[in-house]
Amino acid sequence: MGFLDIRNVTKSYGPVEVLHRIDIAVEEGEFLVLVGPSGCGKSTLLNMIAGLEGISGGEIAIKGRVVNGVHPSKRNIAMVFQSYALYPNMTVGQNMTFGLEMHGVPKPERDRALADVAKLLQIDHLLDRKPGQLSGGQRQRVAMGRALVRNPDVFLFDEPLSNLDAKLRVDMRTEIKKLHQKLKTTIVYVTHDQIEALTLSTRIAVMNKGHVQQLGTPKEIYDTPANLFVATFMGSPAMNIVPATVVMENGHPHAALTDADGGVHRLRFSQANLAAWEGKNILLGIRPEAITDPEGADRKSQNIQPFTNRVTVTEPAGSDTFVTMTLSGKDAIARMRADASVEPGQKFDFAINMEKAVAFDPATEERITP
Amino acid sequence: MAAVTQDTAVSTGRITRAFIYLVLILFALFYLLPLYVMGVNSLKPLAEITGGNMMALPSTWTLDPWRSAWSTAQIGVEPTGLKPYFLNSILMVVPAVAISTIVGALNGYVLTKWRFRGDTWVFGLMLFSCFIPFQIVLIPMAVVLGKLGLAGSVSGLILVHVVYGIGFTTLYFRNYYASFPTELVRAAMIDGAGFFRIFWRILLPVSGPIAVVSVIWQFTNIWNDFLFGVSFGGTSQPMTVALNNLVQSSTGVKEYNVHFAGAILAALPTLFVYIVAGRYFVRGLMAGSVKG
Ligand SMILES: Nc1ncnc2c1ncn2[C@@H]1O[C@H](COP(=O)(O)OP(=O)(O)OP(=O)(O)O)[C@@H](O)[C@H]1O
Ligand SMILES: [Mg+2]
Numbered sequence: 001m002g003f004l005d006i007r008n009v010t011k012s013y014g015p016v017e018v019l020h021r022i023d024i025a026v027e028e029g030e031f032l033v034l035v036g037p038s039g040c041g042k043s044t045l046l047n048m049i050a051g052l053e054g055i056s057g058g059e060i061a062i063k064g065r066v067v068n069g070v071h072p073s074k075r076n077i078a079m080v081f082q083s084y085a086l087y088p089n090m091t092v093g094q095n096m097t098f099g100l101e102m103h104g105v106p107k108p109e110r111d112r113a114l115a116d117v118a119k120l121l122q123i124d125h126l127l128d129r130k131p132g133q134l135s136g137g138q139r140q141r142v143a144m145g146r147a148l149v150r151n152p153d154v155f156l157f158d159e160p161l162s163n164l165d166a167k168l169r170v171d172m173r174t175e176i177k178k179l180h181q182k183l184k185t186t187i188v189y190v191t192h193d194q195i196e197a198l199t200l201s202t203r204i205a206v207m208n209k210g211h212v213q214q215l216g217t218p219k220e221i222y223d224t225p226a227n228l229f230v231a232t233f234m235g236s237p238a239m240n241i242v243p244a245t246v247v248m249e250n251g252h253p254h255a256a257l258t259d260a261d262g263g264v265h266r267l268r269f270s271q272a273n274l275a276a277w278e279g280k281n282i283l284l285g286i287r288p289e290a291i292t293d294p295e296g297a298d299r300k301s302q303n304i305q306p307f308t309n310r311v312t313v314t315e316p317a318g319s320d321t322f323v324t325m326t327l328s329g330k331d332a333i334a335r336m337r338a339d340a341s342v343e344p345g346q347k348f349d350f351a352i353n354m355e356k357a358v359a360f361d362p363a364t365e366e367r368i369t370p
Numbered sequence: 371m372a373a374v375t376q377d378t379a380v381s382t383g384r385i386t387r388a389f390i391y392l393v394l395i396l397f398a399l400f401y402l403l404p405l406y407v408m409g410v411n412s413l414k415p416l417a418e419i420t421g422g423n424m425m426a427l428p429s430t431w432t433l434d435p436w437r438s439a440w441s442t443a444q445i446g447v448e449p450t451g452l453k454p455y456f457l458n459s460i461l462m463v464v465p466a467v468a469i470s471t472i473v474g475a476l477n478g479y480v481l482t483k484w485r486f487r488g489d490t491w492v493f494g495l496m497l498f499s500c501f502i503p504f505q506i507v508l509i510p511m512a513v514v515l516g517k518l519g520l521a522g523s524v525s526g527l528i529l530v531h532v533v534y535g536i537g538f539t540t541l542y543f544r545n546y547y548a549s550f551p552t553e554l555v556r557a558a559m560i561d562g563a564g565f566f567r568i569f570w571r572i573l574l575p576v577s578g579p580i581a582v583v584s585v586i587w588q589f590t591n592i593w594n595d596f597l598f599g600v601s602f603g604g605t606s607q608p609m610t611v612a613l614n615n616l617v618q619s620s621t622g623v624k625e626y627n628v629h630f631a632g633a634i635l636a637a638l639p640t641l642f643v644y645i646v647a648g649r650y651f652v653r654g655l656m657a658g659s660v661k662g
Pocket of ligand 2 (some may be wrong): 043
């Protein structure tokens with residue numbers, strides 16, 4: 001049993017079920033990120049935890065207490081909204097203490113909590129301003145401050161950074177991470193930005209069409225995606241997915257691929273269990289950073305396979321150079337060091353780190369597990 | 371070359387502007403003319419009106435017509451002046467405006483932030499009430515007032531105007547609150563505020579512009595209403611009915627100067643409301659459509 005338990009929860013609007021049997025147990029102090037494309041039901045799930053949406057089936061428990069019928073204000077949660085939802089007619093200070101006031105906390109205690117949090121977030125000088133007189137980043141801080149003063153069991157964030165410009169978003173991301181490491185609070189955080197998900201979370205739930213596709217640590221999600229959806233949704237640029245055939249050579253399963261000129265290459269798998277797929281087609285998944293020039297290859301890897309192919313496009317991107325090639329008729333991207341000398345049209349010797357390669361069943365789109 | 375074009379631009383600008391102002395002034399004079407006529411004629415003795423030019427300024431200035439209209443003129447059979455009726459109107463209009471605005475605000479709040487099954491139907495029906503002409507409801511209303519024992523009283527008139535006004539005020543507030551972010555209401559719910567607290571602390575403080583629209587609309591309509599007043603006013607008739615009785619009285623000479631003074635008296639409160647709140651009126655009407 002976790003700190004926050006989501007057990008078999010479903011949500012229907014009329015006859016349409018938008019969330020299907022969601023099962024997640026969140027431990028105390030965990031930073032769970034719900035990530036997925038627009039309309040997958042992230043906000044709906046978060047609102048159900050908050051008590052702003054009814055629960056059609058299953059139950060949600062916080063600290064062992066089932067809260068299905070409990071009013072939002074009685075769940076001891078705090079929420080940060082995408083639009084910040086600051087009360088326009090109140091000052092920053094009043095905004096932050098409104099919840100305490102409603103819960104009947106006496107004034108001196110409210111002021112103390114306010115002073116503490118304002119100092120923590122460095123907004124002490126803004127307390128007498130109205131939200132309309134704040135910048136986007138300051139509003140964001142106030143919205144978090146309003147959640148913090150309540151000292152709730154669970155923090156809920158609904159895309160709190162999506163209204164900020166790119167630079168500020170990165171700064172606030174770091175800030176939220178620091179805050180979590182310092183306060184060790186339990187957080188459920190909704191985003192559709194997979195980078196935010198990977199950097200902030202201790203665990204990620206990748207959602208699609210009302211299903212949790214995979215629940216795991218950022219590393220698990222990134223290295224061993226449960227299916228094609230997770231593989232392509234998480235990571236930027238996305239994981240390369242190319243058709244391949246499993247063949248046996250020297251008793252080891254290999255992936256047979258064709259290069260741009262029609263030449264066939266055999267790359268040894270690290271997973272021995274793929275022998276069972278001999279002669280069958282699979283989808284091979286390789287992250288861009290697992291395809292490099294031989295010097296840039298991961299030295300710790302036990303299974304670097306050479307591979308010669310023609311380069312179609314090169315895209316220098318500052319710290320890296322992205323190189324596009326054709327693999328088994330599909331475009332595949334390699335991530336090279338910035339100073340790698342690659343020219344379009346050139347035949348280039350790549351090195352593929354097959355330790356990081358994953359295979360998917362083309363029929364079910366699930367990963368073939370060892 | 372550039373200087374030349376700029377020059378012509380300025381001079382054409384000046385001519386057009388002068389023309390526009392001229393037209394505007396003419397229109398303003400045209401619309402102010404009746405007020406002028408009423409004003410000057412209410413300040414001269416009757417002899418000057420009957421014997422001379424309506425447009426001329428008074429040769430002897432007097433406030434007697436105003437005094438007479440206010441406190442001694444013959445209204446129907448009683449020589450009471452308009453004073454008691456003015457009070458009736460105030461006693462009717464203040465609660466009626468206040469109640470219909472508050473109920474409209476609450477309706478708008480519920481219809482946008484506490485949606486329930488069939489709420490669009492409820493709103494549709496309330497909207498429908500805006501299109502029902504006064505005349506149609508006279509008889510049913512009379513029956514209801516009779517049953518409630520409110521016939522011929524100020525309370526009865528208040529009820530009639532509140533019922534009739536709620537459709538409009540609900541429309542105003544619903545459209546205004548529709549653009550009010552629902553996330554704020556949700557945030558307040560999590561903060562622990564209840565139904566009325568959210569309304570009072572979160573929505574009402576930002577409802578100024580639309581409240582002004584509602585108050586002006588309701589005030590002018592209720593103050594200027596004649597039909598309900600004459601039908602249900604009984605012994606506590608409002609200003610409009612009294613003014614009619616003053617002007618229409620068939621006995622004695624027609625005291626035009628007193629009539630003019632009475633008419634201005636009847637128009638003063640609405641004029642006052644417009645001057646005090648008018649500049650918020652347009653802003654409020656626009657508020658629902660343009661955000662930020
Ligand atoms: N009141 C409602 N009635 C019917 N369907 C709804 C309602 N609210 C949400 N939905 C549906 O539920 C699904 C999930 O919506 P939700 O807002 O949770 O998506 P989301 O994952 O938060 O997307 P986004 O990233 O765009 O915010 C959507 O398909 C949406 O159309
Ligand atoms: Mg959402």
